[in-house]
Amino acid sequence: MDKEILQPIVYYGGTFDPIHIGHLNICKSIAYYFNFQTINILPNHIPPHRQQPVANVHQRIAMIELAIKNEPLFTLDTRELLRDTYSYTIDTLIEMRHEFGSKRPILFIIGEDSLYSLNKWHQWENLLNYCHLIVCKRNHEIQPIPDSNLNLWIESHLEPNKEHLLELANGKIFLAPTPYFDVSATLIRNLLKSGKSCDRLLPSPVYDYIKSNGIYKHRVVHQANK
Ligand SMILES: Nc1ncnc2c1ncn2[C@@H]1O[C@H](COP(=O)(O)OP(=O)(O)OP(=O)(O)O)[C@@H](O)[C@H]1O
Ligand SMILES: O=C(O)c1ccc[n+]([C@@H]2O[C@H](COP(=O)([O-])O)[C@@H](O)[C@H]2O)c1
Secondary structure (H helix, E strand, C coil): CCCCCCCCEEEEEECCCCCCHHHHHHHHHHHHHHCCCCEEEEECCCCCCCCCCCCCHHHHHHHHHHHHCCCCCEEECCHHHHCCCCCCHHHHHHHHHHHHCCCCCEEEEEEHHHHCCHHHCCCHHHHHHCCEEEEECCCCCCCCCCCHHHHHHHHHHECCCHHHHHHCCCCCEEECCCCCCCCCHHHHHHHHHCCCCCCCCCCHHHHHHHHHHCCCCCCCCCCCCC
16 A cells, blocks of 8 residues: 655745845755745744844834735744744644644754754654754855764765655654855845945835844844854
8 A cells, every 4th residue: 555645845944044046046946846835933032042133123013014925835833933942842842743643754954054053953753753954055165064963963864865855744854955045044135235236135114124124234243153
């Protein structure tokens, strides 16, 4: 008898300070590659691992809403905003497992830079008990960190076949053949701070919102601590 394949649920977590074209393009290329109809954007509330965002949480959400307004691929999931503690992904995944049961594949999209610093995440070795990680290419310079423990762990969980991946509910890492989108929120914040244009890096309603609310203009912008 054929195995029952359940529709995967796909999440894309981030700080989104602000959401940018790179975020949207990564999701679109993953959706195209896997033929996904929906990707849930999952903004964190209190990032556990980096400088706190410059935009407040309401502004970050408003920018996501503007970015995805006319994009049927995307849905916004605000569940992390309901917790007033650090937004540990493991807590969110445990909650999702309760909601979706143990059999449905849960896919969590991250960039390569996140993968290579995964060992700094809370309970990182347990993450794959709840989801698969779909890893997108980041910029060309990002190299695996020579942390043998993390590298061994990554290698031992790699699944190169997307069909096999979707037969399992969790437990694997898939390196997605996405193009490079050389943009970051740090770059955007720094350009805005120095009064330079970000026309091609942001969806235009997001850019208009940033300008009309004066976000990223006055504060010193720090490089994310990753
Ligand atoms: N251009 C990009 N290409 C591939 N992955 C990306 C890109 N931008 C962000 N990501 C990934 O998306 C997730 C959410 O990213 P985040 O909201 O922190 O954006 P960012 O551009 O990395 O921001 P910052 O510069 O503030 O760190 C992370 O896993 C990150 O690796
Ligand atoms: O759980 C953690 O300890 C943890 C540490 C670093 C990052 N994350 C999550 O990873 C996603 C990408 O994070 P970031 O900082 O690149 O925006 C986002 O959903 C974060 O909440 C989670």
